Amino acid sequence: MTCFLLTGAAGFIGSTLTDRLLADGHQVIGIDNFSTGRQEFLTNALKNPAFTFVEGDLLNRDQLLKAMQLMPVDFVYHLAANADVRCGTENPRKDLEQNTIATFNVLDTMREVGVKNIAFSSTGSIYGEPDVVPTPENAPFPIQTSLYGASKLAGEGLIQAFAEGFGFSTWIFRFVSVLGERYTHGHIYDFCRRLQSNPTRLEVLGDGNQTKSYMYVQDCIDAMLLATAKTSNPVNIFNLGVDGTIQVRDSISVIINRMGVKPELVYGESTRGWIGDSPLIHLNCDKIREIGWVPRLTIPQGIIRTLDWLLNNQWVLKP
């Protein structure tokens, strides 16, 4: 039995990982400030005596220290983040605080307490608009195009420096967008909500040709657990995504077919949905596949799974 501490434990990926680790017989300490996490996602976990929840903010070192000292922690999954890549320019300080400074606080508290293993949810956005597509982990030194990407890059750098400076073992996962049960923000969420309120017309940011890659949340968790079990360098970096890509206009087709609606589709003219949006995120995931990971769902299957969950959980769609 291992004791895991999860930041962002009430979030989409965090709560799903919490349930998985508890099912596997581990001890889990969860910390979340409910900025985007949902109490409802922890309903089952809270019934399990192996789960301890701390409501706390990573910008508050005392709360973090208290959580990490509840019992001897073996491994930290640092999943808490401001994940809204689109709003960076509205409040640039948010990414700095919630992602960069929060990550520093997690690392520095680990150092203080003596915890040395950490996995981190980074992002494919870190590659900006890459020259090499599909983009491998050792692509040319990227140029950041969003405050979100910049804040995750900063987090990666800090983790690597702690690995070198303090003997940490670290796993950095660069995700494509993740879909599935408990998905509460992003393209599919927005389209679903807007089509429910107006099934006759859908306005789309950008020209619809942006190419995206999505991964099913359980596949994502499989990959993280496999990588942490099978690799043990001071710094282990993995792209996580499926092989294919999908254009925004094709995602929309899957959604309107599943919802049985026939809206007028109104596209913008820009090749980007928003400032810093990459028209093409397609990661080379050979490295994680080489250690044996096989995703269960294709992108359209993941979209349908997500959509069905949203439609069956209307409370999530309420503002």
Place this chain on the structure above:
Amino acid sequence: MTCFLLTGAAGFIGSTLTDRLLADGHQVIGIDNFSTGRQEFLTNALKNPAFTFVEGDLLNRDQLLKAMQLMPVDFVYHLAANADVRCGTENPRKDLEQNTIATFNVLDTMREVGVKNIAFSSTGSIYGEPDVVPTPENAPFPIQTSLYGASKLAGEGLIQAFAEGFGFSTWIFRFVSVLGERYTHGHIYDFCRRLQSNPTRLEVLGDGNQTKSYMYVQDCIDAMLLATAKTSNPVNIFNLGVDGTIQVRDSISVIINRMGVKPELVYGESTRGWIGDSPLIHLNCDKIREIGWVPRLTIPQGIIRTLDWLLNNQWVLKP
């Protein structure tokens, strides 16, 4: 006439650039908190009516805003930093605050005031222990090995995100170590001071085989002024260094010859002088050379120039 705002204006490079810009007929606002800067370096600048000095800390947004509103600023040179790459593990928060958060504050204040041009002193340390040597700007995505490198990587990412998000024009300079008049910390400083106090014995961190590259401060300033004049992309990144390298043991030979001392040299066993020290920093500087930059001094010439200045300015060597 252009109005420049320089952070770290009382520092080694900052004060030298201040003097150059004033000599070229520009207006300069300098800001410095004297954490490592020296009042003495601004003696001449302060006599010039085109120079305005503000004692202030970049972690204090009000002081920064006040300085940036003194007059319409065209261009910011953000040179202030915690430049002590060796002490990162003693106080990890210092690099985060002085380098990453301070850089964010400069950028966000520029956004507030409407200043859109910035040049930034980054570092060759950002390449960690690179696979490609000499290391070009588009080397494979590096792994950070020091908190200093990580904090500068974070600064670069922020600058790039502001370029994309807010239409900034940005210049990022990845320096090797800089030497010359007003040099106040680093290898040459340490060796000089210790040989003055004990000319019979010198202990050296590491085995002396670490390969370093140094650049003369006036060459560094030539390169920055040339690059900002000749390039105009949203993000312009340049390695700055000379072509050759020098091993630590050869630097020491140059120093003891110039000082006329014959110490017993006691080397360590490690290939690194300290945790995060790179045994080899050698940048590929073709890009800056292609726009016409030619350094004036070789590495040994730069070391001798530095040493002579230190020996003639004993006040700098006092603790």
